[in-house]
Amino acid sequence: MCFVGSTTYWSKAVYTFEVQFIELRLSRPALGVAGGAASGKTPVCDLIIEQLHDQRVVLVNQDSFYYNLTAEELTKVHEYNFDHPDAFNTEQLLRAMEKLKHGQAVDIPKYDFKSYKNDVFPARRVNPSDVIILEGILIFHDPRVRDLMSMKIFVDTDADVRLARRIRRDTVQKGRDINTVLDQYSKFVKPAFDDFILPTKKYADVIIPRGGDNHVAIDLIVQHIRTKLGQHDLCKIYPNLYVIHSTFQIRGMHTLIRDSQTTKHDFVFYADRLIRLVGICCRDMALVVEHGLGHLPFTEKQVITPTDSVYTGVDFCKRLCGVSVIRSGESMENALRACCKGIKIGKILIHREGDNGQELIYEKLPNDISDRHVLLLDPILGTGNSAVQAISLLIKKGVPESNIIFLNLISAPQGVHVVCKRFPRIKIVTSEIEVGLNKDFRVIPGMGEFGDRYFGTDDDDQPPVPVVPH
Numbered sequence: 530m531c532f533v534g535s536t537t538y539w540s541k542a543v544y545t546f547e548v549q550f551i552e553l554r555l556s557r558p559a560l561g562v563a564g565g566a567a568s569g570k571t572p573v574c575d576l577i578i579e580q581l582h583d584q585r586v587v588l589v590n591q592d593s594f595y596y597n598l599t600a601e602e603l604t605k606v607h608e609y610n611f612d613h614p615d616a617f618n619t620e621q622l623l624r625a626m627e628k629l630k631h632g633q634a635v636d637i638p639k640y641d642f643k644s645y646k647n648d649v650f651p652a653r654r655v656n657p658s659d660v661i662i663l664e665g666i667l668i669f670h671d672p673r674v675r676d677l678m679s680m681k682i683f684v685d686t687d688a689d690v691r692l693a694r695r696i697r698r699d700t701v702q703k704g705r706d707i708n709t710v711l712d713q714y715s716k717f718v719k720p721a722f723d724d725f726i727l728p729t730k731k732y733a734d735v736i737i738p739r740g741g742d743n744h745v746a747i748d749l750i751v752q753h754i755r756t757k758l759g760q761h762d763l764c765k766i767y768p769n770l771y772v773i774h775s776t777f778q779i780r781g782m783h784t785l786i787r788d789s790q791t792t793k794h795d796f797v798f799y800a801d802r803l804i805r806l807v808g809i810c811c812r813d814m815a816l817v818v819e820h821g822l823g824h825l826p827f828t829e830k831q832v833i834t835p836t837d838s839v840y841t842g843v844d845f846c847k848r849l850c851g852v853s854v855i856r857s858g859e860s861m862e863n864a865l866r867a868c869c870k871g872i873k874i875g876k877i878l879i880h881r882e883g884d885n886g887q888e889l890i891y892e893k894l895p896n897d898i899s900d901r902h903v904l905l906l907d908p909i910l911g912t913g914n915s916a917v918q919a920i921s922l923l924i925k926k927g928v929p930e931s932n933i934i935f936l937n938l939i940s941a942p943q944g945v946h947v948v949c950k951r952f953p954r955i956k957i958v959t960s961e962i963e964v965g966l967n968k969d970f971r972v973i974p975g976m977g978e979f980g981d982r983y984f985g986t987d988d989d990d991q992p993p994v995p996v997v998p999h
């Protein structure tokens with residue numbers, strides 16, 4: 530897990546957005562596998578788990594959250610609809626998933642298909658894992674459950690195949706007679722599939738025809754999970770490395786700013802948006818860190834509202850400062866000011882030649898910098914040599930290592946190793962971990978010379994975009 534932080538503290542604050550942000554960062558990748566009954570969800574999950582053999586994976590079945598039947602319902606079990614969303618205790622499922630996603634162990638009931646009860650067998654203790662898989666016919670039905678999934682898979686198998694498998698499974702494994710199975714199918718299973726399960730197929734990121742037989746689809750899914758876990762590995766080595774939770778919105782911004790064909794105007798617009806997001810995450814961290822040190826970041830503040838009522842709120846912490854590494858780091862200043870109004874910003878200029886030969890040319894820092902938490906701004910962490918120069922200067926000026934947060938957009942693993950090994954107490958906040966460096970020590974896939982693209986000093990000769998007054 531990459532992120533730490535006290536959510537208890539934040540629940541007192543009024544900044545809902547920040548609270549959500551911290552919650553998101555705490556979570557683990559969760560895969561949802563849905564599809565009709567007997568479509569082959571279980572073999573798909575088993576194959577994914579088998580191929581991720583070196584990772585800790587936990588499988589949760591929606592079946593475990595079937596409600597116990599009452600004595601009256603038991604007498605008329607053939608009239609009970611097990612394929613309706615109301616048959617499941619979704620609140621209990623949500624609580625269990627939230628706990629697992631936040632790294633806590635949880636007891637999952639074991640459902641007994643013969644007695645229709647979930648308390649016949651002892652519950653299964655499930656420990657937190659690197660990946661969580663939730664499997665079940667209706668896991669994409671409730672938006673709250675659906676939204677917990679970072680990847681949604683729908684196993685798409687023809688109705689006749691599902692029925693044939695169901696007959697065999699229910700007669701052999703569950704000891705039911707064939708007429709009961711067929712009655713249940715036509716009365717409940719088929720209508721519920723059409724009304725509740727099939728309509729959730731549109732939420733899937735991946736649709737797998739032929740279930741467990743589709744090895745190509747399973748290989749691709751496993752590869753995707755491995756890529757996601759790659760970032761986690763670096764975070765596991767360095768607990769002070771914070772990679773912000775990736776969403777499609779963030780991936781979309783990255784796609785735009787990394788594209789060499791993107792116009793300067795769009796580059797600046799989307800780079801600013803992304804920096805703002807990372808900035809908010811970073812500011813939260815600084816505040817959490819301060820809280821941890823016992824210096825409350827907020828003081829209580831009462832204001833009078835226009836209805837003459839008293840509103841008790843909080844006043845922001847004022848002991849933060851930014852330090853930008855000229856020139857690319859300056860592109861991050863506006864976003865930082867947007868997150869932290871009135872923040873002081875110092876500057877450092879480091880001359881760079883190749884992968885080393887860094888030389889400090891200029892510095893102008895607030896006089897009281899040693900009393901502040903410093904957000905060091907540089908959009909790209911490559912070799913780590915400039916960062917080491919900048920951090921060394923801050924430490925020389927009396928800033929405690931643990932009060933420095935290095936804020937960037939992309940980090941090469943090489944740079945992460947260099948910085949984190951030399952300064953184990955500083956924090957790095959980044960939005961993506963790169964593949965590496967090329968022979969010229971440039972980050973790959975990277976986004977080119979950030980400063981040139983942002984300030985328009987690359988060769989591209991685009992006309993300035995006129996400012997239209999509102």
Ligand SMILES: Nc1ncnc2c1ncn2[C@@H]1O[C@H](COP(=O)(O)OP(=O)(O)O)[C@@H](O)[C@H]1O
Pocket residue numbers: 564565566567568569570571572694695698739740741742
């Ligand atoms: N690709 C397959 N080929 C043959 N039988 C299969 C295949 N996939 C699943 N089955 C069988 O069909 C039955 C139902 O499959 P199951 O995996 O339990 O479905 P689900 O988990 O989607 O309810 C099981 O008895 C299983 O062994």
Ligand SMILES: Nc1ccn([C@@H]2O[C@H](COP(=O)(O)O)[C@@H](O)[C@H]2O)c(=O)n1
Pocket residue numbers: 565566567568570592595611612641642645665666718
């Ligand atoms: N007591 C029960 C509970 C559920 N079912 C059927 O199980 C199906 C869901 O499980 P899958 O592993 O197939 O996804 C569903 O179609 C229910 O009708 C049951 O028969 N008896």
Ligand SMILES: [Mg+2]
Pocket residue numbers: 570571
């Ligand atoms: Mg199953």
